């Protein structure tokens with residue numbers, strides 16, 4: 001991006017209204033209790049490879065995504081897009097794309113060391129759960145944005161910002177006792 005374009009965006013951002021910070025502090029004992037409970041909750045999270053087909057309320061999905069969207073981001077660019085997929089045909093197409101990429105990962109792309117390191121997980125490129133799960137949340141990073149005048153804007157630390165949002169999403173899902181599955185093999189699914 002040229003400097004002049006960045007300056008233009010910078011100026012328009014200066015007009016943004018200040019959001020006041022509100023905060024109330026817990027007594028020390030309460031802090032310890034809450035931190036212990038939160039740790040215990042998160043310590044129960046597991047990456048499972050079998051997922052129930054039981055429907056989940058969309059309100060829950062909306063809320064966990066809203067929670068993820070509270071993440072900090074480089075220069076407050078919020079460089080993420082969450083896409084919720086429920087349609088069985090679309091889910092199946094996603095599964096096909098991922099399995100095709102994963103097969104290449106296992107058979108040639110990642111190499112024998114990776115395949116050996118993964119042996120303990122007993123995984124392969126077949127991902128039935130992508131059909132079974134009632135909802136898939138696809139997370140995209142936005143490598144740049146657009147200013148109101150249509151010019152490209154920089155999304156600083158976009159991958160780190162999206163990773164933090166993913167972490168919050170996982171924690172929010174754990175609060176609901178729903179399970180999640182990370183799939184890193186295809187770049188458009190995670191990061």
Ligand SMILES: Cc1cc2nc3c(=O)[nH]c(=O)nc-3n(C[C@H](O)[C@H](O)[C@H](O)COP(=O)(O)O)c2cc1C
Pocket residue numbers: 045046047048049121123182183184185
């Ligand atoms: C970035 C990332 C990529 C991952 N990719 C895969 C994957 O492709 N397939 C898979 O079965 N698990 C994947 N996992 C899950 C890890 O294997 C899992 O987090 C790890 O074994 C620890 O287990 P836990 O999540 O149950 O604590 C991934 C996790 C992360 C954070």
